[in-house]
Amino acid sequence: MPIIVDKARKRREILEAAMRVFSREGYHRAKMEAVAEEAGIGKGTVYEYFKSKTDLFLALHDHMLAELKAFYMKELEGIRQPAAMLERFIAVAFQTFRLWEPFFLVFFDYWAEGGRGEQQTLLQTRLREAYAVARNDVAAIIAAGVKDGSLRCDNPLLAAASILATLDGLVLQWLCDRDAFDLDAMRESLTQTILRSLQP
Amino acid sequence: MPIIVDKARKRREILEAAMRVFSREGYHRAKMEAVAEEAGIGKGTVYEYFKSKTDLFLALHDHMLAELKAFYMKELEGIRQPAAMLERFIAVAFQTFRLWEPFFLVFFDYWAEGGRGEQQTLLQTRLREAYAVARNDVAAIIAAGVKDGSLRCDNPLLAAASILATLDGLVLQWLCDRDAFDLDAMRESLTQTILRSLQP
Amino acid sequence: MPIIVDKARKRREILEAAMRVFSREGYHRAKMEAVAEEAGIGKGTVYEYFKSKTDLFLALHDHMLAELKAFYMKELEGIRQPAAMLERFIAVAFQTFRLWEPFFLVFFDYWAEGGRGEQQTLLQTRLREAYAVARNDVAAIIAAGVKDGSLRCDNPLLAAASILATLDGLVLQWLCDRDAFDLDAMRESLTQTILRSLQP
Amino acid sequence: MPIIVDKARKRREILEAAMRVFSREGYHRAKMEAVAEEAGIGKGTVYEYFKSKTDLFLALHDHMLAELKAFYMKELEGIRQPAAMLERFIAVAFQTFRLWEPFFLVFFDYWAEGGRGEQQTLLQTRLREAYAVARNDVAAIIAAGVKDGSLRCDNPLLAAASILATLDGLVLQWLCDRDAFDLDAMRESLTQTILRSLQP
DNA sequence: GATGAATGAGAATTCATTCAT
DNA sequence: CATGAATGAATTCTCATTCAT
Known part of the structure; x- marks a missing residue:
């Protein structure tokens, strides 16, 4: 009888090991062997579990975003007031700076890889x-505020982009210098x- | 009769070749040979001219920042009003997004390399x-505005950090998706x- | 109540799966996993059933030769006239070219492995x-013809070697280009x- | 000033080293490092000089065939009589068995690789x-003999194929057992x- | 008996760097 | 000064084999 293994669990363990290693060394310097050892x-x-280093990198992106989103969802749960949601959203973001440091360090590599080139890489997409x-989510909050008159904003999507950018x-600046x-x-x-800036 | 070579000039040429190659391929994927060929x-x-790839990378950072700073200086020249300076500063920043695209693409790599690790790398420093x-420069403008009463700000350095972050x-967001x-x-x-937000 | 498994049967199934896979991919490129899957x-x-890939390869050689020999025996059964036997032998050989194509493709690998080296590998032996x-078998037919006066040949073994070589x-040539x-x-x-050439 | 190297010469040296190593170990077992060391x-x-192992393998095929052909040309030079040419041709072939042993051992691998698959690999072509x-060359000799009446043959190409096959x-048989x-x-x-068999 | 998850030795290939010319 | 041929450390990935269940 075959050994029964929780493949999904081990997959996640590898992903998390990869996150730690990538965040420590950077994607390019990180060796697959180090990921294995960490796991x-x-x-x-x-x-x-992953057919190549690139594949692992890509899968980690999905994994990380899913985790991040879940965190935000949980933290924003139950809040209804648009302004309160925004305030909470920002607070959660700042929380993640500290709590998810490795996460963001890995993100540097996604930016570095994904910003480049016109070839529509999977990562870029x-x-x-x-x-x-992310823009849509934040814009939706603002739009809700506009609708109920608690906020004022001509272009919620633009505002959202700006907030996210900030x-x-x-994080970028803070990670370079605490x-x-x-x-x-x-x-x-x-x-x-x-x-x-969003006050009516 | 030795050929007289303008070492400084060739050095700059290599740096600019490196910038193009690094921005195209990313620091890690870029090959020294490609840089040479591009130059x-x-x-x-x-x-x-450069004792190693790392050295070239580092030198490029200095070069790029110097060029950027020079560009800002030129564009801000003659403006005295703090508010006007800020406005112009932002305008110049947006100009650079378009004009200096390769520049920023290379910057991804500095962030990716520099954010990481507690080891006090030269690059990190x-x-x-x-x-x-940069923060000080922007803060100085704000402080000047506060001083002459044209602006209001409790913590110019914090405001500067925030503006720069935005x-x-x-650029990050825009380079990932135009x-x-x-x-x-x-x-x-x-x-x-x-x-x-800085209005008195 | 243990499941009774026909070990010999499964062994043969694996051998035949191996033959198909080896003939398709070549011994070296073929993966044990592919053999398993094919079986x-x-x-x-x-x-x-086989303690290593080499072991399987070797066992396949025996298996294939046994099968081939059995095929020849069956096809030559009942023929007594040496000349007729030779004619039939050649005809059967040509039949096998078409019918046993995978068989011969695998043989390439035996030649490639077996021709090499002075080490008295098991395969080489x-x-x-x-x-x-094979030479003896064919030579025996010729010798019989010489004995009954229906054929003429100074050196049946040499002639046999030559016929087999041809x-x-x-097959070699035909498999490279139909x-x-x-x-x-x-x-x-x-x-x-x-x-x-064997006529008296 | 760049080092001047006879690239063609070194290329040939590598090819010859590869031939020795491949003939000794077989293409698949041979390591690139061993080839380098041998060279x-x-x-x-x-x-x-060669962008991959496959490339080296392919280049070696061309190299070996060119060398072989040159050898035949030299040895057949000056002979005009078709029958004499054939006799000489066969004699040269037997010479090569002894002199070019490694050559033929490598050929095993070409057969093993080239016989396989419907994919029109470069090697197969x-x-x-x-x-x-080769068939055309031999057939041409026979055809010349037919033309001048010194030989008789219905199908020179078929005869040529048969001679080459033998x-x-x-070699195959002899290399497996001297x-x-x-x-x-x-x-x-x-x-x-x-x-x-070609007598009028 | 059967299985397939886990493993790590091993090989091809890359590329920063050196240095003879 | 400039060059590019040579190098080998380093890294990714493969796959035969093992062994717990």
């Missing part, structure tokens, strides 16, 4: 889609600025 | 310094938001 | 023995040439 | 072409048989 398995086993989804840019600014002060200041 | 010289010659300088995040948002609309909207 | 069993099971047996060389020559025309021509 | 160069250098050329089959038959006796016998 506590043999080199060849990784290839039973995914990255583009992920951004579009958050991205802040002393660049105080996270809490920045969160308060940013929340104020954004909410004020 | 129209022999592979070995690159090593006469430089990146940190560059950010600090701009960084926007259709993410309209650059001109974004510039206008962003300028408004920022200036309004 | 409709699990990868590990192959190792219950087997190959040598197989050739010796047949081997023809359009190299017409099989039927070749068979007729060859039969004539051989029989005439 | 007295570094592993990477082989790749400066080359092999087919090589056979066709020679191929003989004691299978005496080369000289076989040569004489074969020459007789062939010439007699």
Whole structure:
């Protein structure tokens, strides 16, 4: 009788090992062997679950985004007021800066790989889609506020893009230098600025 | 009669060739040979000017920042009003998105390399310094505005960090998807938001 | 109540699966997993019957030769006249070209492995023995003809070697290019040439 | 000034090293590193001349056939009589058995690789072409004999194919077992048989 | 007996760097 | 000075084999 293995579980373990290794060393410097070791398995086993390093990289992107989204969903659950949602959204973002540091470090590599080239790589498509989804989600909150009169905004999608950009840019800057600014002060200041700019 | 070679000039040519190659392929995928070819010289010659690929990468960072700074200086020249300077600063930033695309694509790699690790790499130090300088420059403009009463801001450094973050995040997003948002609309909207948030 | 398995039968099934896979892909490119799949069993099971890939390869050689010999025996059964036996032998050989194509394709690999090296590999010994047996068999037919005066030949063993060589060389050539020559025309021509050269 | 290297010469040296290694170990077992070592160069250098193992293998085929052909040309030079040419041709073939042993051992691999598959591999095409050329060359000699009345043959191309097959089959057999038959006796016998079968 | 998940030795290939000319 | 031929450390990926169930 064949050994019964929870393939989905092991797959996730590999993904999480990959995240740690990639975040530590960077995608290009990271060796498959290191990923295997981090996952506590043999080199060849990784290839039973992912057919190449690229494939693993891609799968990790999906995995990470799914996890991130789930985190946001959970944290935003139950909040109905658009302004409150935005405030919470920003707060959660700042939380992730600290809690999901490795996550964002890996993201550097997606940006570096995905920004490049006109060839419509799978990664590029995914990255583009992920951004579009995020923009739409945030824009939807703003639009809801506009509708119920609690917010004012001519172009919710543009505002959403801008908010996301600020958050991205802040992790970037903060990860390059933890002393660049105080996270809490920045969160308060940013929340104020954004909410004020959307005030009716 | 030795051929007199303008070493500084050739050095710059190599740097610019490297920028094109790195922006096209990414630092890790880029081959030294490709850089040499792009510069129209022999592979070995690159090593006469830069002692290693890392060294070239690092030197390119300095070169690029110097060029960028020079561009900003020129474009901001003559403007005295803090608010006007900020407006112009943002406008110039958006200009660079289009004009300096390869530049930013290479920047992805600096972020990817520099964000990582506690090891105080030379690159990391430089990146940190560059950010600090940029923050100080922008903060200085704001502080000047606060001083002459034309602007209001509790923490100019924090505001500067935030502005820079937004701009960084926007290139990132825009380079991943040129259709993410309209650059001109974004510039206008962003300028408004920022200036309004600094209104006394 | 243990499942009674016809081990010999399954063994043969694996051998035949191996023949198909080896003939398709070549011994070296063929994967044990592919053999297992072709046999409709699990990868590990192959190792219950053959202790290694080499072992399987070797066993296949024996199996194939036994099958081939049986085929010849059946086809030559009842023929007594040496000349007629030779004619039939050649005809059967040409039949096998078409009918046993995979068989010969695998043989390429035995030649490639067996021709090489002074190390007295098991395979090499087997190959040598197989050739010796075949030569003796054919030589025996010729010798019988010489004895009954229906054929003339100074050195039956040499003639046998030559006949076998021609047949081997023809499969080789024909398998490399099905359009190299017409099989039927070749068979007729060859039969004539051989029989005439052995005419008293 | 760049180092001046006789690239063609080194290429040939690598090819010859490859022939030795491939003939010794077989194409599949042979390691690129062994080829490099045999050629007295570094592993990477082989790749400066051949872009892959397959490429080297293919190039070796061409190289070997060219060398073989040159050898035949030289040895047949000056002979005009068709019968004499055939006799000489066979004699040269038997010479090569002894002199070019490694050559033929490598050929096993071409047969093993080239016989297989319907995919029109480059190697397969080359092999087919090589056979066709050889058949035509031999057939031309026979046809010349038919024309001047010194030989008789209904189908020179068929006869040529048969002669080549016999020679191929003989190397095969002989390389598998040097004691299978005496080369000289076989040569004489074969020459007789062939010439007699072509007698008017 | 049968299975297939796990493994790691092994091989092809790449590419930064050196250095003879 | 400039060059590009040579190099080998490093890395990805393959696949025969093992063995727990």
